[in-house]
Amino acid sequence: MSLKGKAAVVTGGNSGIGMAIVLELARQGASVVIDYVAHPEATEELERQVHALGDQVIGVKADVSQVAELQNLFAAAVKAFGRVDIVVNNAGIETRTSILNTTEAQFEKVMAVNLKSAFFGTQLAAQQMIKQGGGGRIINITSVHEDWPMPGNTAYCLSKGGMRMLTRTAGVELAPHNILVVGVGPGAVATPINLTTMQDPLLLKKLDSAIPLGRMAKPEEIASLVAFLASDGASYITATTIFADGGIMQSSPGL
């Protein structure tokens, strides 16, 4: 599964699932652009780890909810590596607010960070891939909640549902260019986004017991799927989502 000679962009790449993706793509030989908005020190540490694997890497500070910053991110990637072969739209946030009290600002922020960024990230990726020729891979980190209601997290579910349709529609539209667009839908993964649950033994036990595999995923278990989807082995997968959820969608009515 070599990604040697490929250049990848990972949004929200300096923590959690994004960080694991950066490391796995680098392990497979890709050059990587780490997008981040906060914690430059975490990005620098990750850059050191990628260098130690023998790969090229740059960190770029860009708020992906702003199209102008996304444009800067892609320009920096092309400047550094001359091309973009793999884009992982990973950045995401939650508000965990009920539909009854979500504010306009909360709604707009979740939609901009999760969905608008993936839409324009896909657009900019596809424009560059068409320009350079040879196709490419766009991988959208969605969630089981692209399909599965989560009461108390409606704006998040809506954004992930939008990413589901973005993946399907862009996958069909870009197929003639051999640009494959695939969603990766994780279940519960042990990352900072789930800190509240992970720090509450009762909540964690409830969650673990609802998952057929009996535990949350490690970020590396999502990253290995992303690396496969970026590889030659996944050359016939597009316009769909692959779930990595420990079986939870088939067994639980919701949490």
Ligand SMILES: NC(=O)c1ccc[n+]([C@@H]2O[C@H](COP(=O)([O-])OP(=O)(O)OC[C@H]3O[C@@H](n4cnc5c(N)ncnc54)[C@H](O)[C@@H]3O)[C@@H](O)[C@H]2O)c1
């Ligand atoms: N952890 C889970 O259980 C889980 C499950 C399903 C889907 N996901 C999805 O996986 C993705 C990664 O989440 P995670 O679990 O690693 O949590 P995380 O909080 O560690 O990662 C989210 C990343 O997005 C970045 N980010 C936030 N706003 C940004 C912005 N405006 N511009 C650029 N980057 C921004 C954050 O800085 C962070 O690095 C998210 O899209 C999330 O919805 C996570």
